[in-house]
Amino acid sequence: MIDLKLLQTDFETISKKLQRKNVPVVTIESLQSKNELLKKARSAFEEAQATQNEMSKLFGTYKREGKDISELKAKVDANKLKINRLQQEQREAEEVLSSLVMGIPNIPDDDVPDGKDEDDNVEIKKVLTPPEFTFVPKEHWELGEANTWIDFERGVKLAKSRFSVSFGMGARMERALINFMLDFNRDRGFVEVSVPELVNRRALEGTGQLPKFEDDLFKIEGEDLFLIPTAEVPLTNLFQDEILPAEELPVKMTGFTACFRKEAGSAGRDTRGMIRQHQFYKVEMVTIAKPEQSDKIFDEMVASASDMLTALELPHRQVRLCTGDLGFSASKTIDLEVWLPGQDSYREISSISNTRDFQARRAKIRYKEGKKNRLVHTLNGSSLAVGRTLVAIMENYQNEDGSITIPDVLKKYL
RNA sequence: GGACAGUUGGCAGAGUUGGUCGAAUGCACUGGUCUUGAAAACCAGCGAGGGUCAAACCUCCCAGGGUUCGAAUCCCUGACUGUCCGCCA
Numbered sequence: 211m212i213d214l215k216l217l218q219t220d221f222e223t224i225s226k227k228l229q230r231k232n233v234p235v236v237t238i239e240s241l242q243s244k245n246e247l248l249k250k251a252r253s254a255f256e257e258a259q260a261t262q263n264e265m266s267k268l269f270g271t272y273k274r275e276g277k278d279i280s281e282l283k284a285k286v287d288a289n290k291l292k293i294n295r296l297q298q299e300q301r302e303a304e305e306v307l308s309s310l311v312m313g314i315p316n317i318p319d320d321d322v323p324d325g326k327d328e329d330d331n332v333e334i335k336k337v338l339t340p341p342e343f344t345f346v347p348k349e350h351w352e353l354g355e356a357n358t359w360i361d362f363e364r365g366v367k368l369a370k371s372r373f374s375v376s377f378g379m380g381a382r383m384e385r386a387l388i389n390f391m392l393d394f395n396r397d398r399g400f401v402e403v404s405v406p407e408l409v410n411r412r413a414l415e416g417t418g419q420l421p422k423f424e425d426d427l428f429k430i431e432g433e434d435l436f437l438i439p440t441a442e443v444p445l446t447n448l449f450q451d452e453i454l455p456a457e458e459l460p461v462k463m464t465g466f467t468a469c470f471r472k473e474a475g476s477a478g479r480d481t482r483g484m485i486r487q488h489q490f491y492k493v494e495m496v497t498i499a500k501p502e503q504s505d506k507i508f509d510e511m512v513a514s515a516s517d518m519l520t521a522l523e524l525p526h527r528q529v530r531l532c533t534g535d536l537g538f539s540a541s542k543t544i545d546l547e548v549w550l551p552g553q554d555s556y557r558e559i560s561s562i563s564n565t566r567d568f569q570a571r572r573a574k575i576r577y578k579e580g581k582k583n584r585l586v587h588t589l590n591g592s593s594l595a596v597g598r599t600l601v602a603i604m605e606n607y608q609n610e611d612g613s614i615t616i617p618d619v620l621k622k623y624l
Numbered sequence: 625g626g627a628c629a630g631u632u633g634g635c636a637g638a639g640u641u642g643g644u645c646g647a648a649u650g651c652a653c654u655g656g657u658c659u660u661g662a663a664a665a666c667c668a669g670c671g672a673g674g675g676u677c678a679a680a681c682c683u684c685c686c687a688g689g690g691u692u693c694g695a696a697u698c699c700c701u702g703a704c705u706g707u708c709c710g711c712c713a
Contacts, residue, residue: 253675256682263682266694270643279693286693434703453634453672574673581654583672 211571212314214245227317230324230533241310248303255296262289312415313422316568318533319542325532331545332532337516338525340549345610349552350601351483354380356612359604360484371481372473372488383603383616384491386623387596388466391493391518395593398514400464400495405444407467408435413447416573418539418565425474428488437470441494442590449498450573453583460499460507464593467492484597485557491596497589498575501567504587508564512544515560515593521619524602525549527556539565548598552605559598562591 216224217238225238265286272279323332354360359380365373376384392402411434414420419427419439428437438444445463454461469492480486495514497507512528519526531543540563547556567585570576576583607615616624 249675252682256675259683260681262693267644269693273643273693283693290693581670 211311211568212317213567213571214241214311217242217245224317228314230318231315231536232534233314237310237314241314244303244307244310248300248307251296251300251303255293255300258289258293258296262286262293265289309421315538316541316565318536322536322542323530323532326534328535330532331535332530334528334530334544336525336527337520338523340525340551341606343551347551347605347608348612349483350550350604353604353608353612353614354484357614359383362483369488372486374484374487380600382624383600383620384596386620387599388491388493389623390620391593391596392464392466394518394521395464395493395495395514400462403445403448403463403465405441405448405465405467407438409438409443409447410434411436413443413450416447416450417443417569418572419443422538426472428470428472438467439471440469441465441467441492442496445494445496446498446569446588446590447573449575452575454498454575454577454586456500456577456579459577459586460497460503463496465494465496467494484601487597492592493594493596495591495593499587499589500577501584501587504564504566504589508542508562508589511562511589511591515546515562515591518593519546519548519559522599522603522617524599524606526559537563539563539568541566541568548602550602550605557598559602560592560594562589564589
C-alpha cells in the first residue's frame with residue numbers, strides 16, 4: 211500500500227511517479243479526494259462521539275446524585291442518532307478508499323527505466339559466456355524425455371496440462387538442487403525456514419497478491435486458504451502485525467516450497483516443457499530490513515543469486531525491469547535470465563525485488579527505533595526456480611549423444 | 625468430527641453484581657540516584673493506531689454483530705488455543 215500522506219504533501223511528484231506505472235490521473239485524484247472525504251467523515255464522527263462520552267459520564271453522576279435525567283436522556287438519544295449516521299458515513303468512506311488504495315501498485319524507484327513490457331527491460335551485465343556447441347543443441351523437453359528424467363504426458367494424466375513428473379536422475383537432480391541452493395544461501399547468512407504452502411487471504415493481501423490477482427491463485431474450496439504462488443508470501447507474512455526490535459534487523463531468511471500458479475493469461479506461452487508449470491519448486495530469499503539497509507541488501511541479494519548461477523556455471527545476465535514489467539508490489543526489480551542454448555535465448559530464472567514499505571504497510575510489519583515505531587522494508591528474490599534451473603542444466607550441460615553431464619557442485623548432493 | 629474450558633498490554637496475571645478501566649500488580653525493558661564498576665535498593669518512564677506544530681480528542685481488552693445513556697464486563701455468531709474422546713501420516 212502506498213503512503214497516502216505522500217499524496218497529501220507532494221501530490222504532483224507522487225502522481226507523476228504513479229503515472230509511470232500506468233495509474234490513470236483520475237484514479238490518483240480520486241484517491242486523494244476519497245482520502246479527504248474519509249478524514250472529514252472521521253473527524254465529524256469522532257466529535258459526536260466525544261460529546262456522547264461526556265454526556266454518558268454526566269448521566270452516571272446525575273443518577274448517583276439522584277438528579278432528574280429526563281432532559282439529559284433526550285439530548286443523549288438525539289446525539290445517538292447523529293452518531294449512527296456519521297458512523298455509517300465514515301464506514302462507507304473507509305470502504306471506498308480501502309478498495310481503491312489496495313489496488314494501487316507500488317511507486318517505482320527513479321532508476322527504474324520507462325517501458326511498456328519485457329522488451330524494454332535494460333540489460334545490466336552478462337555473466338559467463340554461452341557455450342559453443344559443435345552440434346545443434348536440443349531443447350530441454352527432448353533431453354528430459356530421452357534421458358527419462360521428465361515425463362510430461364503422465365503429469366497431464368495425473369492432473370492436467372502444465373504438470374509434469376520427474377523420474378530417477380531427474381527427480382534426484384531436483385532434490386540435489388534444492389539442497390545445494392539452501393546450503394548456498396545459509397552460507398550467506400540466510401536462516402532456513404520451512405513454512406505452510408497454504409495461506410489465508412490476509413497473508414496474500416499483505417504481500418499484494420490480493421485483492422487484485424485472485425485469478426492467478428488456486429483456492430481451496432470452502433476454506434479461507436490458497437496455495438501459495440511463492441514462498442515470499444508466507445516468509446514475509448511471518449512478521450505481520452509485529453513490531454521487531456531494531457537490533458534484530460535485518461532478518462534474512464531462505465525457504466524452499468512448492469509454488470502454485472494458475473498462469474491465467476499465459477495461454478499459448480511455453481506450452482511445451484517445464485518452463486511454465488502450475489506447480490514448481492523454488493528456493494526463495496526474503497529479507498526484513500531497516501529502510502536505510504534495504505538498498506545495500508538488495509544488491510547483495512542480486513549478487514547472491516547471480517553467484518549461485520555462476521557456481522553452477524550457468525551463463526546468465528542481469529536485467530533491470532522497466533516500469534511496464536515491474537510487479538505490483540515492487541519499487542524495483544532485477545531479473546536474472548539464464549542462457550538456454552536449446553532455445554537460443556535468455557530466460558528468467560530469478561527475480562529480486564525491493565518493495566520498500568509497500569508490503570510492510572499492508573502487513574503492518576514495523577520495528578522499534580528508539581521510541582518510534584517505523585515500517586520495515588521487505589525484499590524478496592528467488593535463488594532459484596528449481597525447475598528452470600534443471601532446464602538450464604539440461605540444455606547447457608548436454609552432450610552430442612544426448613546425455614547430460616552433472617555439474618561439479620552438485621556431485622556431492624547426488 | 626464430538627464434549628467441556630479459555631482468548632486482557634513484550635510476558636505473567638487482576639478485573640466478569642455494566643459507569644471515573646486503556647486497564648491493578650509482578651517480571652522484562654529504558655532513564656536517573658547510589659557504586660571504582662556491576663548487582664541490590666530507590667525514583668521516574670514504559671501497548672498500538674488515528675489526529676494535532678504540540679495538545680485536546682477518537683479507537684482498540686481475539687473478530688464481527690446486538691442490548692444499554694454507558695460494556696473488557698451481559699447476549700449472539702465466527703476464528704483460534706487447551707483438555708478429554710474419535711481418527712490419522
